[in-house]
Amino acid sequence: MATDSSGQLVIIGGAEDKEGDCTILREFVRRSGGLQARIVVMTVATELPREVGDNYTRVFERLGVENVRIVDTVYREDATDASALEAIEKATGVFFTGGDQARITSVLKDTEIDQALHKRFSEGIVIGGTSAGAAMMPDMMIVEGDGETNPRVEIVTMEPGMAFLPGVVIDQHFAQRGRIGRLLSAVAQQPVVLGFGIDENTAIVVNNNQLEVIGEGAVTVIDVSDITHTNLGQILKDEDLALCGVKLHILPHGYRFDLSTRKPILEDDAANTNQTQNASEQMPLVESAS
Incomplete structure (x- = not known):
């Protein structure tokens, strides 16, 4: 899979540090323009918009951002608000808080704000999201599901997401809530090959x-592109799912992954590629005899 958007995504597994070094939020600010960043905090997912919005405003201001604007959309009619659209048009970074991802899509999907966000994303802004704000990133998102159980069709519910990162499935609070079974179930039922399980205080920057993975946890990558067997077509909703030949990658801080090749980018591979390129550049040209 490949993405053709020119913006960047900071997708956080939830419970990111807001009191200490703020490694992940610091990276979001840096990529959004640093001290010159203009950040919009979208509180649509939470039932406590003022409290949550003020909390992120304090963090971003402590990191040196002077221009922080909260946009709270409670109803779909709010998604046509002129001042909100103007804030998004001027923003260099838009951040979605946690809460309920279904609220994000029910209020914003296929609205003027949705169109504005995708337009600005194609123009290069950074879009970040934590927890529910991470789950909504694909074109099909996990709405709810059971953790700490083996894969079954019934344990996960999927609905259309906001499609900033199409062709994948994302799950959050991953290791902390034992969600590998539901991510496997979700990937197996969708026409995608990659699932990303993001731990708390951990993010992927796309x-x-x-x-690239940043933070204190890890990202679990599930690849079913070369799956050898599944019983998905033969079982009932509450029966156990079989999956054979699934690839699994565990990527901690600093590791990178190529979405086009569906492979981790390892330092040894990069070094070998550079050595090959350097050798080829240094080889003398040999003219053929006429």
Whole structure:
């Protein structure tokens, strides 16, 4: 899979540090323009918009951002608000808080704000999201499901997401809530090959078809592109799912992944590629005899 958008995504598994070094939010600010960033905090997912919005405003201001605007959309009619659309048009970074991802899509999907966000994303802004704000990133998102159980069709519910990162499935609070079974179930039922399980205080930064892991946890990558067997077509909703030949990658801080090739980018591979390129550049040209 490949993405053709020119913006960047910062997708956070939830419970990111807001009191200490703020590694992940610091990276979001840096990529959004640093001290010159103009950040919009979208509180649509939470039932406590003022409290949550003020909390993120304090964090971003502590990191040196002077221009922070909260946009709270409670009803779909709010998604046509002129001041909100103007704020998004001027923003260099838009951040979605946690809460309920279904609220994000029910209020914003296929609205003027949705169109504005995708337009600005194609123009290069950074879009970040934590927890529910992470789950909504694909074109098909996990709405709810059971953790700490083996894969079954019934344990996960999927609905259309906001499609900033199409062709994948994302789950959050991953290791902390034992969600590997539901991510496997979700990937197996969707026409996609990649699932990303993001731990708390951990994020993936997506840029130019590559992603980098930052934070204290890890990202679990599930790849079913070369699956050898599944019983999905023969079982009932509450019966156990069989999956054979699934690839699994565990990527901690600093590791990268190529969305186009569906492979981790390892330092040894990069070094070998550079050595090959350097050797080829240094080889003398040999003219053929006429």
